[in-house]
Amino acid sequence: MSAVVAAIGFGLVTAAVLALAAVGFTLQFGVTNILNLAYGDVMTASVFAAYGVTLLGGGLLLALSAGAVGGAVLSLLLNRCLYMPFLRRGTELFGMIIVTISAALIIQYAFLAALGPIFFRLPVGEGNVVRLGAMTFTTNELLIMGMAVVAMAGIHVVLRYTRIGKAMRATAGDPALARSCGIPTGRVIDIAWLASGALCGLAGVSLAITLATFTAGTGSAFLVPIIAAAVLGGVGQPYGAMLGALTVGIVSEVSAVYISPQYKSVAAFTILILVLVIRPHGIFAEVSASRGLAA
């Protein structure tokens, strides 16, 4: 039993990283309707921004901040300089997916070409080990979980109680109607990219800390579980992404106690398929399908 409790604790750490990433991914998709497969590589770029700050003497909090800022700026630039021109020319969903894949490859291989196939480590220390009953965490992992909780609460408050949150929900629900109601949808979309990018950056730095090392390909390697968490909750639904991240994180770790650990990802994806059989649009999508971003 203690092994299961410990595995749940480990799953919470995985879920925290996934939640940061999946909520950012799904928030951006919900508002802009672009399936941004360069998301993982923006995570990587954010980690390198954080790495640069640590080389200048910055600590963990500065590294996280640099990752968030780096992710936000790069996401905004990607949208303004690459995605929007294609959208203006009428590129549709499938075409945009190819554009985002191209962006992903360009970012990844730019880092690979510049830095080589080298492993890097964020020099932020490992943190002390904290034992909470059968669960074991490092202080860094506790910080990541705390940050995820705060970020999720922040997203909730913004979407539920602020004008920009309501504007995002309106834009996600019907952009044309939102624009005709006087909502500056262009600015709302920019803010969605910035917020999504900031979460992406925080997730990237958190991932690099939990992995111990990172490379030019680290972010893209984790895109699939991020998308899985988002899909499980219902694409475009931030609360669904939170629940999806928890499910993927905890199921994968707990399943490793009972079955061969090599199948723990399979276990998580089996749950994903079972959920989608019952609720084809994800856990939250049907609840709030008529309301754009759930709130």
Place this chain on the structure above:
Amino acid sequence: MLTFQVAIAFTGTDAPFGPETMAGCIPAAKLINDGGGVLGHKVQCQSTNTQGDPADAVPAIEKMLATTPGYLVGVLGPSSDEASAVMPLLEEAKIPTFPVTGQPEFDKNASPYFWRTLPADDTLGYAMAVWAKQKGYTSAAAVFGNSVGGQAQVPTLKQGFSELGATLNPVIPIAEGLGSYRTEVQQVVAANPQAIFTELDPQSGATFYSELQQQSTSGLPPIVGDQVILEPAWLSAVGGAVGASTLLNTCVAIQPYAPTQGAAYDAYNTALLGSAGQVQKPDQYSTDPYAMDPYDSVITMALAMLEARSTNPATYNAHILTVLQPASGAVEVNTFAEGKAALTAGKHIRYVGAIGPVDFNQYHNSTGSFDAVRCGPNQNTPVGTISAADVAALNK
């Protein structure tokens, strides 16, 4: 221009394989060209990226066979990632191939163009078991990636360790490339093994051993790995995660015996260090058997062409055996220049290169003894040896 293709992963999880293999090919080509080339031809090394995946490797090899610039005379690679898928293509093309795969499925290879000069993974499993027993370990955990290459030595490791009276528990196959292995780490910690046998890719290894270091109250147990964990990328990733000095003190790698002295080694290392313009940080490969082996393979093929007086792969292929095998009256040569001079003088030769003597069996496989070296860059001095006889005693 005669072309040797390095057909292996240059991107993906096993991306370090490419530069490592190329680090053997380039110095060999340099020495051959400096020595006047082969039958009036210069030689070159080209890369073909298999991406470490059969689905990508097959079209890459087909393209390589169709479009190689110059005249394709030999292939270095593939690795276990893609060998099963691409070896039939290379055999059909009648191209001599020196693979970097330890897969047991090639233990009874029937292709005349397949030449494996490094030990099979199943043999390595026995060697790891013998080493652990020599150190007095009676219980150990096994943590291996669930790839074809990662799992290849596990059955013989289990069998060998058991036959030596020791217990292997737990045996954990790892799904590589995940974000966390904390649950697997906890299983290892709970078993309290005296040592851990391992082969994981660099990223997964860094994550696993970093988490093990955090969860274990007594620090990292001794780690016994294979040659994969001596690759610069692995040492960099895992050393960065747990501390390079910690890794050096807790970890040994069992690798094919590769002497780091003598005329053959000196020629290899001098040419390697002189290839800094083409090989990034060449000194990292100075004692790397997986760079020394492709170096020897290129020299071997060049000498075989000279002996056959032909650059036609289908013709010179048979001479690979005769320039490597011991034979009465054969002159031992350690460099391309020595071999070329001896062949020009009409002598029979036996090439003994940087990796040491090669002695093929009927299946074109060669097995020798093993070294145990500490897990750090350029660990020249073995901390122990596993004899071919000890391995053979388990490999009945």
